[in-house]
Amino acid sequence: xxxxxxxxxxxxxxxxxxxxxxxxxxxxxxxxxxxxxxxxxxxxxxxxxxxxxxxxxxxxxxxxxxxxxxxxxxxxxx
Amino acid sequence: xxxxxxxxxxxxxxxxxxxxxxxxxxxxxxxxxxxxxxxxxxxxxxxxxxxxxxxxxxxxxxxxxxxxxxxxxxxxxxxxxxxxxxxxxxxxxxxxxxxxxxxxxxxxxxxxxxxxxxxxxxxxxxxxxxxxxxxxxxxxxxxxxxxxxxxxxxxxxxxxxxxxxxxxxxxxxxxxxxxxxxxxxxxxxxxxxxxxxxxxxxxxxxxxxxxxxxxxxxxxxxxxxxxxxxxxxxxxxxxxxxxxxxxxxxxxxxxxxxxxxxxxxxxxxxxxxxxxxxxxxxxxxxxxxxxxxxxxxxxxxxxxxxxxxxxxxxxxxxxxxxxxxxxxxxxxxxxxxxxxxxxxxxxxxxxxxxxxxxxxxxxxxxxxxxx
Numbered sequence: 001x002x003x004x005x006x007x008x009x010x011x012x013x014x015x016x017x018x019x020x021x022x023x024x025x026x027x028x029x030x031x032x033x034x035x036x037x038x039x040x041x042x043x044x045x046x047x048x049x050x051x052x053x054x055x056x057x058x059x060x061x062x063x064x065x066x067x068x069x070x071x072x073x074x075x076x077x078x
Numbered sequence: 079x080x081x082x083x084x085x086x087x088x089x090x091x092x093x094x095x096x097x098x099x100x101x102x103x104x105x106x107x108x109x110x111x112x113x114x115x116x117x118x119x120x121x122x123x124x125x126x127x128x129x130x131x132x133x134x135x136x137x138x139x140x141x142x143x144x145x146x147x148x149x150x151x152x153x154x155x156x157x158x159x160x161x162x163x164x165x166x167x168x169x170x171x172x173x174x175x176x177x178x179x180x181x182x183x184x185x186x187x188x189x190x191x192x193x194x195x196x197x198x199x200x201x202x203x204x205x206x207x208x209x210x211x212x213x214x215x216x217x218x219x220x221x222x223x224x225x226x227x228x229x230x231x232x233x234x235x236x237x238x239x240x241x242x243x244x245x246x247x248x249x250x251x252x253x254x255x256x257x258x259x260x261x262x263x264x265x266x267x268x269x270x271x272x273x274x275x276x277x278x279x280x281x282x283x284x285x286x287x288x289x290x291x292x293x294x295x296x297x298x299x300x301x302x303x304x305x306x307x308x309x310x311x312x313x314x315x316x317x318x319x320x321x322x323x324x325x326x327x328x329x330x331x332x333x334x335x336x337x338x339x340x341x342x343x344x345x346x347x348x349x350x351x352x353x354x355x356x357x358x359x360x361x362x363x364x365x366x367x368x369x370x371x372x373x374x375x376x377x378x379x380x381x382x383x384x385x386x387x388x389x390x391x392x393x394x395x396x397x398x399x400x401x402x403x404x405x406x407x408x409x410x411x412x413x414x415x416x417x418x419x420x421x422x423x424x425x426x427x428x429x430x431x432x433x434x435x436x437x438x439x440x441x442x443x444x445x446x447x448x449x
Contacts, residue, residue, distance in 0.1 A: 035296075035331055050374040053295055060295055060372050 004072035013068050020045065020052050020063040023076065031063045031076055081253040081263035085111035087425070088254055088264040090246050090278075091404075093121035094226045094411050096270030097233040098418035099403050103268075104238035106426050111264065112234060113254070115245035119272045120410055121226045123379020125291060125327055125335055127304055128222040128412045129166050132185045136388055136436035137409070140416045142189055143432055145220050147415030158228040160330050166221040167196070167205065167303040169324070169364060170213045175308040179216040182308075192219035207300045207365050216308075223304060223327055226411045249278050252399030266425055269394075270403040272410070273382035279397075282390070283442050284382045284405055288341040290354050292376040296332035300367070304328070307364060320350075322357040324364045334371070336361045338408075340381075347378050383407045388436055391420045395440040401425060402439045 003012040004019075006026040013022050020042040023029055030039040031054035042052035045064045052063035055075040063074075085108075089100045092114035100110045128148050132138040148161070155161045170176040179195060186193045194217045196204060201215045234241050248255040253263035269275055273286050307324040325337040339357045341350065354376060362369045384390060384405035394400040403421045406413060420437060423430035435441075 050295075053372070053374070 002068045002070045002072070004068050004070070004074060006074045007076055017068045018064055019054065019056065019061070019066045019068055019072070019074055022068050022074070023052075023054070023063055027076065033077065081250075081261035083264060084262045085109045085240070085264045087111070087266045087268060088113060088252075088262060089268045089270060090114075090249075090254065091119075091269065091271035091274075092230060092234065092241060093119050093270060093272060094230055094233075094414040095121075095272070095403050095406060095417055096268070097230040098414040099268050099270055099421050100239050101233040101236060102418035102422035103425065104236045106422060108238060108426075110239045111262065112239060112241045113244045113246055113256075113262075114241070115257075116243055117274070119274065120379050120381055120406075121230060123289070123291070123377060124226060124408075124411050125325070125337055126160075126224045126226045126411055127166070127325070127327055128224055129304070129306075130186065130191060130218055130221060131409060131412075132182060132189075133387070134436075136433075138185070138189060139432050140389075140413050140420075140437070141409060142191060143419075144413045144416035145222075147419070148222060148224070148412075149220065151415070152222075155224075155229065156232055158225065159232060160225040160228070161222060162224075162330060163220070163222040164328065165303045166218045167201070167305050168216040168218070169201075169208070169305060169307045170215055171307065171309070172213055176213040178308050179214065183216050186218065193217060194219070205301060205303060205305065207367050208305070209364055209366060212364075217303070221304065223329070224411065246278060249397070249400055251397060266399055266401055268401045268403055268421065268425075272404055272406075273380045275382070275402075275404050279394070279400075279402075281396075281443060282402070282404070283385050285342065286345055286380040287383045287407060288339075288344045288346075288378055288380055289337065289408070290339045290341075290349060290357060290376060290378045292336045292354065292358065292373050293329070294334045294336070294368075295372045295374050297334075297371060299328060299332055301326060301328045301334065301365070305364065307360075320353050322353065322360050324360045326361055326365060326368070333374075334368070336368070336373075345380065349376055349378060381407045381410075385442060389413065389417055390439040390442065391417050391437040392424050392434060392439050395443050 011026040030041045031052045047065040054063045089112045130141045245257040246254045305326040320341040327335040389406045390402040
């Protein structure tokens, strides 16, 4: 059961859960904000549409293509 | 053709050139009907780099005049047009290219254009993300960037312009036939459909030059100017074979738009991965830090190239009533304002703001067409 942090909130998920799924479980389901402030969320779920770009441990990743790992820090507000 | 008169002028094609022509005609009091089938073209695919090019006097005159139009438009452009007067840096990788930059500065200065030769140290201060061993650059201060699709909407928002989604399938002088069978007539028809004009007007000597672009995710802004290698001029005008050149444009969003490539003869919209890789390596060669950024999209588009590299602006010599505004190759967004003024001035019998001879379609259509 990996434990990770989404915008500072601790959440534990089943092994093999993607960050996109964790976002849906933990918060508003969104991965980032557009320039105009609109929240953006995963769409295609297969690494193509680039909507689920999210900051993970300071690196920009695709939430749908990244499995959750222990201690990850996911930031959707930056 | 039995046709209903729908306007003073019909403009076919609502890319940046068609939209600018429609606006220029509407400002002269003409009623303009714009027809477009929304297939999308070079306006949607292009970088939106507004730049002065000086390969020949006609190109310099048209691009310099157009850049002045863009700067005049700038205060009125909505925020979504993303206009920025950020300037272009023409990068010199060696002493030979620095000499090219100096010669370019001479030509542009003679034309009264704002440009400044930067040495190696000044260039590093201006753009620290560039590789450290460049010899310098020519900064062209009046150049800019824009998001052209939104400029189209701005240009077409005029009381004398009506815009309609329709596919034109046949041209007949100052009339057109639509895919749904309707026929529309006007005092004149302006064809501004870029490379797609061949389907309606097969005698036009236009060839597609395919380009590929890539855009990154948003990052903190580290690049301010549009960065173009001086080798661009060489590669852009290479007669055959695919070519790439470093062209890096900072978007106001914090994204970087990366080009450029040229490929002859292909109409396949698919991405050529090998050529894309060559293009990106070229960009990384100049800005090493690019290698760590994420790309989010890549796409392609077709430039409509004429045999002598200049657009066709004016009456079709063998089809009375038909006017042409196309063949802009890679400079259509830049020169849309000037192209529109040249077209509208001819159509309305005014004195054009620049000599029109280098752009008249008859230079490329000397023989009577079979059509």
